Amino acid sequence: MGEKKILVAGGGPAGLNCAYWASKDGHEVTVFEVEGELASKPCGELISDEALDFTPLNNDSSWVLNRVRRCLIYCDGKFIRELEPSSRPDIPLALLRGYSIDKKGFLQDLKSAAESAGARIHFNKKVTHKNIHDEEFDMIVDATGYPRVLGRSVGVNDGSERLATCKMGYYKGELNPDTTILNMLDRGYAWLFPHDELINFGVGGFYDKKALDKLYEKNIRTFELEPPPREFEA
Ligand SMILES: Cc1cc2nc3c(=O)[nH]c(=O)nc-3n(C[C@H](O)[C@H](O)[C@H](O)COP(=O)(O)OP(=O)(O)OC[C@H]3O[C@@H](n4cnc5c(N)ncnc54)[C@H](O)[C@@H]3O)c2cc1C
Numbered sequence: 343m344g345e346k347k348i349l350v351a352g353g354g355p356a357g358l359n360c361a362y363w364a365s366k367d368g369h370e371v372t373v374f375e376v377e378g379e380l381a382s383k384p385c386g387e388l389i390s391d392e393a394l395d396f397t398p399l400n401n402d403s404s405w406v407l408n409r410v411r412r413c414l415i416y417c418d419g420k421f422i423r424e425l426e427p428s429s430r431p432d433i434p435l436a437l438l439r440g441y442s443i444d445k446k447g448f449l450q451d452l453k454s455a456a457e458s459a460g461a462r463i464h465f466n467k468k469v470t471h472k473n474i475h476d477e478e479f480d481m482i483v484d485a486t487g488y489p490r491v492l493g494r495s496v497g498v499n500d501g502s503e504r505l506a507t508c509k510m511g512y513y514k515g516e517l518n519p520d521t522t523i524l525n526m527l528d529r530g531y532a533w534l535f536p537h538d539e540l541i542n543f544g545v546g547g548f549y550d551k552k553a554l555d556k557l558y559e560k561n562i563r564t565f566e567l568e569p570p571p572r573e574f575e576a
Pocket of ligand 1: 544
């Protein structure tokens with residue numbers, strides 16, 4: 343493939359990593375991020391060894407908070423067992439072997455790497471239909487994250503996928519700093535993982551707001567979490 347003009351939609355982990363590698367391969371890369379800053383969404387704060395290997399970054403960084411080595415599986419609040427590394431390839435490996443990170447710091451380093459490789463990154467810029475249909479770029483990469491609004495808007499899905507809801511926060515509580523917990527629920531799951539001195543806790547799944555709030559409170563009680571300094575919904 344010759345040198346291309348590439349527009350990357352979204353300045354999250356996928357978009358910035360794509361910008362880095364495509365720039366390094368000699369393409370002219372522009373990133374548009376709709377928000378005014380990096381990491382406006384508090385998610386993706388647990389990264390697997392494998393995912394980190396896909397980036398130009400390494401684990402010897404100030405944004406690495408905790409090393410994760412164990413995952414405990416619960417079902418509706420009851421402990422089932424510790425997950426074996428090879429037993430469930432469908433469970434994201436970050437829960438078993440990876441790092442909890444400060445996402446802002448991680449993205450800042452990824453942005454610097456992409457810019458050093460030649461990418462241009464613009465904030466407060468939204469990729470729209472107009473960008474898709476004009477001929478300024480040879481290629482547009484949809485890195486807008488879940489629920490892929492951009493791709494959906496041009497029919498890059500069959501429209502049947504249901505949208506999940508989630509709620510999360512940072513809490514105080516008892517959790518070994520190298521351990522994650524996955525509590526399987528009827529239509530989703532709750533997670534706990536270390537976030538420096540705190541616990542990143544959340545519930546996600548196919549729930550309406552009322553049911554989600556109820557499960558959230560129930561899991562706070564189950565895992566004896568103390569009131570959070572910060573809480574988010576998505
Ligand atoms: C609560 C929650 C917790 C999660 N925890 C984890 C976890 O611990 N580990 C993990 O691996 N994954 C986790 N995930 C999944 C997580 O979302 C992804 O791993 C990661 O954030 C995906 O990166 P991304 O770059 O694809 O998307 P995102 O991080 O969502 O980034 C997309 C970017 O595109 C921007 N954007 C959107 N639309 C446009 C547009 N039209 N034009 C320009 N910019 C646009 C957004 O502002 C955003 O910055 C979690 C998800 C949620 C919701």
